[in-house]
Amino acid sequence: MERPGWSPDVVIAATDGSEGSLRAAHVAASIAKNNNSKLYVITVVRPPEGWWGVGGAPPTATALAKALDEAQHSVLDLTTKDLDTEGIEVQTVEEFGDPAATIIGFCSEVDADLLVAGRRGAGLIERFVMGSVADRLAHYAPCPVLMIP
Numbered sequence: 001m002e003r004p005g006w007s008p009d010v011v012i013a014a015t016d017g018s019e020g021s022l023r024a025a026h027v028a029a030s031i032a033k034n035n036n037s038k039l040y041v042i043t044v045v046r047p048p049e050g051w052w053g054v055g056g057a058p059p060t061a062t063a064l065a066k067a068l069d070e071a072q073h074s075v076l077d078l079t080t081k082d083l084d085t086e087g088i089e090v091q092t093v094e095e096f097g098d099p100a101a102t103i104i105g106f107c108s109e110v111d112a113d114l115l116v117a118g119r120r121g122a123g124l125i126e127r128f129v130m131g132s133v134a135d136r137l138a139h140y141a142p143c144p145v146l147m148i149p
Contacts, residue, residue, distance in 0.1 A: 007037075008031065008032075008037050008113030009037055009038065009113055010037060010038050010040070010110055010111060010113050011028050011032040011035075011112070011114045011115075012028070012039075012040045012041075012103070012106070012115045012116065013028035013039065013040070013042070013079070014043075014116070014137070015041060015075060015079040015118075016043060016075060017074070017075040017078050019118070020118025020119060020149065022078070022079060023118065024116045024117050025080070025083060026082075028041075028116035028146075029084055029085050031116070031146075032085070032088050032090075033086075036087075037088065038090075038091070039085060039090045039091070040093055041076060041079055041080055041090065041093065042106055043075045043076055043092075043094060044096065044098075044099040044102040044103060045072055045095075072094040076094065093106065100133045100137055101136075103115070103141070104136070104140050107141050107142050112141075112142070113144070115141050115146070116146045116148065117134060117137055117147060117148070118134065118148055119147035
């Protein structure tokens with residue numbers, strides 16, 4: 001039986017491991033399950049600049065890649081471990097780069113019908129300089145965006 005109204009085929013949950021993004025992933029999974037949609041759970045790590053400290057030597061490329069890979073796996077494991085996704089197709093996605101731009105590009109790439117993300121943005125200084133990821137997603141995503149507090 002066809003359901004009246006809008007029914008998303010592709011739902012994306014953007015996660016960074018924060019409480020808001022974990023709630024967003026649960027909402028995204030519920031929407032995907034109720035609509036028999038494909039669910040993507042994406043995390044994007046911005047490579048750190050200068051995280052090794054003032055005057056310290058930068059990590060080797062291998063050490064940095066390993067640390068970033070472990071961080072992504074940790075976020076995705078935390079996010080997906082309790083999601084109710086029985087009966088729907090789920091794919092996890094790990095990307096590096098600017099979180100907002102990368103998520104927006106991914107939405108276009110997979111022709112997303114809905115992006116679900118936590119609304120809590122970056123700290124005050126980063127928000128002033130760069131704008132929050134949530135704000136940029138809400139303004140530039142090529143699909144409807146649901147922000148979860």
